[in-house]
Amino acid sequence: MTILFAETALLPTGWAANVRFDIADNGDLSAVTADSKPDHAERLSGPVIPGMANLHSHAFQRAMAGLAERAGPSDDSFWTWRQVMYGFVGRLSPDTMEAIAAQLYVEMLKAGYTAVGEFHYLHHGPDGSPHDDPAETSRRIIAAARATGIGLTHLPVLYAYGGFGGEPANPGQRRFLHGGDDFMALVEGLSKDHAHDRQIRIGMALHSLRAVTPELMSETTTALDALDGAAPIHIHIAEQQREVDDCLAWSGARPVQWLLDNAAVSRRWCLVHATRMTGEETLALARSGAVAGLCPTTEANLGDGLFPLFAYVAAGGALGIGSDSHVSISPVEELRWLEYGQRLKAERRNIMPAGESGSVGAALWRAALAGGAQALARPIGALEAGARADLLVLDGDHPQLVGRDGDVLLDSLVFSGNANAIDHVMVGGRWVVRGGHHHDEDAIAGNYRKAVAALA
DSSP: OEEEEEEEEEETTEEEEEEEEEEOTTSBEEEEESSOOOTTSEEOSSOEEEOEEEEEEOGGGGGGTTTTOSOOSSOOOHHHHHHHHHHHHTTOOHHHHHHHHHHHHHHHHHHTEEEEEEEEOOOSOTTSOOOSSTTHHHHHHHHHHHHHTOEEEEEEEEOOOSBTTTBOOOGGGGGGOOOHHHHHHHHHHHHHHTTTOTTEEEOEEEOOTTTSOHHHHHHHHHHHHHHOTTOOEEEEESOSHHHHHHHHHHHSSOHHHHHHHHSOOOTTEEEEEOOSOOHHHHHHHHHHOOEEEEOHHHHHHTTOOOOOHHHHHHTTOEEEEOOBTOSOOOHHHHHHHHHHHHHHHHTSSOOSOOTTTTOHHHHHHHHHHHHHHHHHTSSOSSOSTTSBOOEEEEOTTSTTTTTOOTHHHHHHHHHSOSSOOEEEEEETTEEEEETTEETTHHHHHHHHHHHHHHHO
């Protein structure tokens, strides 16, 4: 049993004073009690808030961030970026994937992400042949999560085709491809291996409507229901106008409309990006209970467009944030640009519906906590009994935060600067960052440098 004491902490009921946290040996919060006395507890040095979930990550892309920022001979787009990514993918080995993922996860932890959803589609060898262990690269991602201490929802990705209606894949996609039976064998094996692990959750992802047929989507989601009826399901959707146009040509419907009409989309689902929706689709997605997985820095980098935030949240829609291609690894920056993009479009301020308090930063943080926990299907995102002990200790004396309290503290955290104001990070009852430093960051950074040198 570990006992902590904070002078102030953000609980599900709001900010509370003199909070005692009782943490069981399995890393769960066994009790959270306000108006307590410190007694023999470890006294925390600053305000405490729940750790953030990063619901959408492609770990290997951390090492290619910055390599696709050179103008081409024609208009650049997501599709030209994708060609750079395919070239990069061809050089990765399981060793380099693990080293890159570990470095990324250290950076996430230091930034305040305590859990990650790894949307993992890099399954096979460079020529497309399976590894001797078909789950080799998934196991490397899980090893990186274990080494760093971050909570993981691992989402093996089903990627079978190159375009709508079962178009053949191109050579750049050969490392990603699975048939339905082989894919479900992968998911089932990983699920059995980690069935009792409080830090690892297994779900699945459909890469996109481009990459699966309706029959394959139905077959695999039905199989997942039989395996684990609560396992999360994620999908990229409606990210680019070309995708919308191609979906209309194939089916007569837009991507989000088609999915909602043809799949049992529910709270288990996370629809990533969804930046290209009509008003009707926006309201329908909100009513479905699914989470919109928003990655504003990547969406900006790729020219994806803006998610219809106000209408979606006003309709009761759930949302969370991810760092996707890792051009930025900061929940603060994702939330800030989620709001700033709306301000630029609307030409006014304070867009996010903020309830009675009117605190936009707090509303963004709380929404992302709840949506991230839902999307990752793990007991996180709240400091309450039964949840994982995933928490951040802020530096209350930091220039961005000094003199702030309550929801104004979260407004200042999100909107007042770029320096990291997070002092300590705990995941599953274990300190992984103290004084801004990860316990193994030097060795992990050394492995990352060797991996990047090998790629270069």
